[in-house]
Amino acid sequence: MKGSKGSGTRWIKGLAFAALSMVSSHSWAGLYDDGKVFLTGGVFTVDGAGGGGAVPWATITGYETRDGINGGVGFTYVQLPNYSLNFLGGSIGFFDRFELSYVNTKLSTNLGNVDTVALVASVLNVDNNLGLDPNGSNLHMETYGAKLRLFGDAVYTSDSYLPQTAIGAFYKVNSTKEFVKTLSAAEDKDWEAYMAFTKVFFRYSTLVNLTVRYTSANQIGLTGFGSCDNGHRNCNNDKEFRVEFSTAYLLQKNFAIGGEYQQHGNQQKNKPVDTGDLLAGDGNGGLLNPIVGGLVGGVIGATNLRDSLVQNESDWYDVFAAYAPSKNYSITIAYLFLGDIAVAREQNGLYLSLHATF
Amino acid sequence: MKAFTRNLMLGAALSMSALVATPSFAAEEKTQPILGITSSALEEFGGREGVRAWVESLFYYIMLDNRIAPIFREFGNVERQTFLNTQLEIMVLGGPNEYQGASMSAAHADLGITMAQFNAVVEAAYNACERNVIKYHTCNQLINALAPFTADIVTR
Numbered sequence: 001m002k003g004s005k006g007s008g009t010r011w012i013k014g015l016a017f018a019a020l021s022m023v024s025s026h027s028w029a030g031l032y033d034d035g036k037v038f039l040t041g042g043v044f045t046v047d048g049a050g051g052g053g054a055v056p057w058a059t060i061t062g063y064e065t066r067d068g069i070n071g072g073v074g075f076t077y078v079q080l081p082n083y084s085l086n087f088l089g090g091s092i093g094f095f096d097r098f099e100l101s102y103v104n105t106k107l108s109t110n111l112g113n114v115d116t117v118a119l120v121a122s123v124l125n126v127d128n129n130l131g132l133d134p135n136g137s138n139l140h141m142e143t144y145g146a147k148l149r150l151f152g153d154a155v156y157t158s159d160s161y162l163p164q165t166a167i168g169a170f171y172k173v174n175s176t177k178e179f180v181k182t183l184s185a186a187e188d189k190d191w192e193a194y195m196a197f198t199k200v201f202f203r204y205s206t207l208v209n210l211t212v213r214y215t216s217a218n219q220i221g222l223t224g225f226g227s228c229d230n231g232h233r234n235c236n237n238d239k240e241f242r243v244e245f246s247t248a249y250l251l252q253k254n255f256a257i258g259g260e261y262q263q264h265g266n267q268q269k270n271k272p273v274d275t276g277d278l279l280a281g282d283g284n285g286g287l288l289n290p291i292v293g294g295l296v297g298g299v300i301g302a303t304n305l306r307d308s309l310v311q312n313e314s315d316w317y318d319v320f321a322a323y324a325p326s327k328n329y330s331i332t333i334a335y336l337f338l339g340d341i342a343v344a345r346e347q348n349g350l351y352l353s354l355h356a357t358f
Numbered sequence: 359m360k361a362f363t364r365n366l367m368l369g370a371a372l373s374m375s376a377l378v379a380t381p382s383f384a385a386e387e388k389t390q391p392i393l394g395i396t397s398s399a400l401e402e403f404g405g406r407e408g409v410r411a412w413v414e415s416l417f418y419y420i421m422l423d424n425r426i427a428p429i430f431r432e433f434g435n436v437e438r439q440t441f442l443n444t445q446l447e448i449m450v451l452g453g454p455n456e457y458q459g460a461s462m463s464a465a466h467a468d469l470g471i472t473m474a475q476f477n478a479v480v481e482a483a484y485n486a487c488e489r490n491v492i493k494y495h496t497c498n499q500l501i502n503a504l505a506p507f508t509a510d511i512v513t514r
Contacts, residue, residue: 035474
């Protein structure tokens with residue numbers, strides 16, 4: 001018995017060693033490739049895929065050519081008036097044909113009204129599973145992505161209008177289920193698919209990208225997918241086609257400026273934050289009314305608080321500058337015009353992204 | 359009648375010489391990039407002399423790059439390459455077609471050039487533009503005009 005256990009461990013060790021040596025010496029040395037031209041793999045998007053800041057492009061991430069593998073890790077920080085976001089992830093490109101990506105996203109809120117709800121819920125000891133924290137609530141999402149280049153060439157076939165064309169998909173898992181439900185979303189995890197078309201027009205030193213995404217995401221999935229009426233009733237999570245556009249003008253071979261547009265849905269429009277009977281719309285503001293009245297000296301009642309918790313979503317715009325000092329890293333600075341996000345209005349702010357490629 | 363015969367013979371001789379000359383003399387055609395290239399591209403490169411200087415810089419950077427220098431050392435006579443490339447670049451930048459070399463596909467067929475090696479030459483091309491103080495936007499006109507040759511050159 002003891003002997004068989006020992007040989008089992010040995011067998012696993014041997015397998016691990018074989019796998020390691022295969023990766024480190026033989027195939028890896030032959031497959032590693034960084035032969036692609038500057039920035040033509042795109043930078044690190046908020047979904048992890050190679051592209052602009054928010055829009056996935058048809059180009060495959062990394063600096064590999066069709067003969068090898070390359071990839072990198074990315075970190076993005078976004079500071080908005082009522083939110084801050086962190087994106088940490090990585091992506092690998094295979095043979096300039098296929099790409100895999102992963103991103104871990106955290107959104108921290110700085111919302112007085114939501115904090116008040118959370119505080120009152122905790123003071124009342126009403127366990128409604130709102131997923132809220134009086135000290136600032138967080139949303140957390142993981143995004144798994146894959147992209148396959150179908151046909152066309154963005155860079156080399158400058159005598160043809162045929163763009164580089166790729167299809168891709170994301171699987172997004174929001175682990176802050178209660179919060180997402182409180183925001184009236186129908187689902188906390190879902191997939192989305194997209195088709196992207198990219199072309200470089202050397203005549204004008206300009207890259208143009210069009211992406212069509214099939215999705216039901218709210219705020220790229222950070223506030224869930226689809227929507228429900230209060231009480232998680234009449235849920236609707238039908239996907240729709242949304243258009244995204246991205247353009248970059250190259251000022252020099254490793255420095256680009258540009259802008260993006262991303263169409264968003266508005267399924268949570270006018271949906272109040274679903275706090276159950278805490279903020280019931282019965283005129284006297286449900287359970288919260290006397291509490292909030294006491295808390296804030298009667299300046300606003302629970303009805304006002306409820307009205308301030310009405311949600312909206314806007315299309316996203318951004319302008320960016322991307323700089324790749326070497327093939328090993330790029331820095332992207334952007335200013336985002338994200339409009340209304342959930343219960344907060346006019347969320348415009350700075351975006352800073354680092355993409356290290358190996 | 360005499361004039362007619364002479365014209366006929368001249369015409370025949372011309373068409374014959376055209377038949378013979380096409381493959382050996384002008385063996386590569388001007389590319390047709392979408393949206394074209396700026397009409398002042400050749401001028402912005404500094405005309406014929408400017409293109410010649412750029413090609414010399416190109417080979418300077420190529421021969422410094424370990425990824426591609428061995429190929430040129432083994433298969434290419436750099437002096438001849440510089441001469442032919444100057445003709446090729448003048449042609450694709452909108453100048454006359456005086457290119458005397460082989461077609462791009464014939465010249466590269468047996469070399470087994472990879473995409474990474476091709477891109478290394480592209481990097482050398484941009485470095486040559488910077489060295490010769492040719493604007494990035496102007497440099498892209500040449501890249502635009504040469505890019506369609508990629509499929510002929512990269513065979514592996």
